[in-house]
Amino acid sequence: MKNKLFFLLLLIIITFQLKAQTITGSVRDIYDSPLPFTSIVIKESELSEKILLFTKTDNNGKFSFTKEEILSLSLSDIYLEAILNNYDAITKHLIIDEKTEKLEVNFILNKLQVEELKEVIVIGKIPKFKVSKDTIAFKVKEYVDGSEMKIEDVIKNLPGVDVNTSTGEIIYKGKSIETVTLDGDNLFGFNYTLGTKNINVDMVEQIEAIDNYAENPLLKGIEQGGKVSLNLKLKENQTNYSGNLVLGLGTFDIDKVASDSKGTLLTTSSKLKSFTTLSYNNIGINHSPFDYFGFNINPEQKKEQNYFAKKNIPETVFTNPITLSRANINHQFFGNYNAIFKINPKLSIKTNLYYLQDRITTNQLFQNDFQINSDIFTTTDNTFITKKPQQYRGDLEIKYNTSKTSLLEYNLRLRQENIETPTTVIQNQTDEFSTFLNTEDFYFKQDLLWTKKLSDKKALQLSLFHSFNDLPQTFSITPSLFDEDALMDTQESEFKRTFLEGKATYLGSGIRDKYTFVLGANFNESPYLSRLFNSEETISENNFDYTQSNIFNTGVYNFNRGKWQISPSYSIRILNQNLEQNIVNNEQAQNDFVFEPALNLKYKLNSVSFLSGNLGYNQNTNVEQFFFLNQVLTNNRTTISNLPSLELQNSQRYSLLYFNNDLYNQFQLNANVSYQKSTGNFFTNQNITETTTQIEYFFLPQDNSNWSMNMQISKYIPFIESTLKLTSNYTLSNFRNIVNNSDLRQNQNQFLSNSFFWKTAFEIPINFENTFTYQYSNSKSENQSAFINKSWQNTFKIIFKPSKKWFFIVSSDYYLPNTKQSDEQFLFLDATLRHRPKSKKWGASFTMRNITNENNFEQVQTSDISTTIFRSNLLPRYFLLNLTWNF
Incomplete structure (x- = not known):
């Protein structure tokens, strides 16, 4: 302990001893008269047009830049330029030397020689963006081609920004953003897809990309930098209230009504800011941030998933x-309502209310061609599924400034979710089963946070967190799988999870360095009950209580030295686990001292690019779903069980990133390679037959590893007026398992995806967009032949704008799921015609989707033991007329 205190004291002493220049000087003419109001700018290079710092001389012709301003540049050399109308500009090259505390730079400017010049007309384009310190403001009108309806469509077009089309997650500069604010107000929190999916393009003037974002104003400049966010700057005429109504009606090819209707309302005033949306559709659009079709988790769910109980019986994922x-x-x-009430300068209240109801239907066919050891056989499941989710949710956030230097925050969430899933399954083309899964999910969360700003450079936070999740499930199947005399089997399963945490966080910053230290404790209780039975007998039961407690200390220190940023961090935990198997009267307990170090290195190559390296070591506990002993039925084929273990999983991770975002030259490049190795994992022992699959999870101190390589390069080519983008992703996974009483097998999966995007920006009425994607997968187990699949798809769009009032787009999607079976091809055609009068108060559009009327889609998936042919039905062809009124 003494050594740690000594090390910390030494770091503080070194930090305060480091010096850096202030730059002062004067500007005078050749007659030694001072020149006031001269512009003094600092640039990275002599020819650069980008201004890093700016000031003007005073009435005596003097100027200065502070230490903090110079240090914020993180440059070892700079160019200082003096500019004044009617005088020749002068540039001087300066070396930033930490040993010199002060630099004085004086300029003597000569008058321009006046000559008679011929008239020159300069024609140039207005810049699409503006850079100001940590913020880049993109002008929305410069990044639209007329096809964009919601602000998410525009965000996808911004350089350096990527949007996950499945989850809505936004990545900026290689990082997931914290939130999307509305004129600086954090109306949506981590559920920012509510705004990006529903706010109309016409409401927004600019999209601001913000570096070093800090929601808490007391922590601005104190907390660790690196957070990024987006801010939607509304148009000046968006006052009091505005919004739109959309009525969409049409018909499917089967004479069924097609509908997509919605309304939004944005209210802004000095006391209230709110956004409301109501929508109904049956054409496959998800206006909510919750994905009940493919169960992709949104950014908010990703941050909170450690507080959720586990679903042992999963609903069908429509892959x-x-x-x-x-x-x-x-x-x-x-329906959703978000509002911030500014009661007074000290008190604000934010509410978020949600309601969702859906009915999703699908027909899916799974054909598995297994090759296990020396056995070769085929299974089929033809499933007819109806999923009926319903969710109620309410959020409350209260912020109260108890003083100018302290802030009290309270957050509350209540959520009730119910999902009913009736299913009919035809197994192996002979046996028919009817199943019904009912899942209820109640979630309660509250969080109390107090922030005290101790000084301009230090702050203290105290927090208390509590959450509770109750997740009962009931699954029934008719006829019985276990007894031909029984009518049905019923599987009951219920996980609960209670989480408590209290912690204190100390934050500080020096001239260049920042640090954060946390001390706290948490407690997790996760009991589980399950019972599999029919009218004749109880087949299987589980009853366990699992508790986990941690006393922890974490710390991170950011050293900023010139172009280098060095960030060592650590986590120390005293971990206690206890697992009681109540049915067999067995108890396991384990205590561990856990030390997890990490290191992040960042080197700034120039103002637009950097290199970053990360390495770390973690020791993780296993999730509760591996702790029940006896079998649980999850569908018409599968039962799962476990051999529980409280051993920790040790993992090492290494990554290297190169990032370049040169907005001025419209060039972006980022490349990343990462490696992760985990020792101590739960492996699968699978016993697969033509009618059943029994899976047992067991812990072994064996290794799994994963390589991942990603690259994206984008460039605007002026002479062809086109943006080109190449994206490549490659993963290589090594893992072990046991199948049908085999030895422990070594397996390898490879996956490669290459995508090439081309979009034109001709100053003529017609433009084009094309995306070509090739995918390759290879799954192989030792002493077995590989399962290989190659596929590709191409999306082509023609965008035609004969005038500002009319817009027409035709697109085609072509898929070849398996290059070895070229007869299985799929072509989708869509078309949209849109009219927008000059007033923009109303508009109309006519949409045709799936004109070729493809009714089914088929794809091939490979694993280490099988090739799976998956077929699902699709939305039939439909025609839709939309009428829009903006107010």
């Missing part, structure tokens, strides 16, 4: 590589 709007046969009603 499909084509777009959601083609495969999601839905009837969704969604």
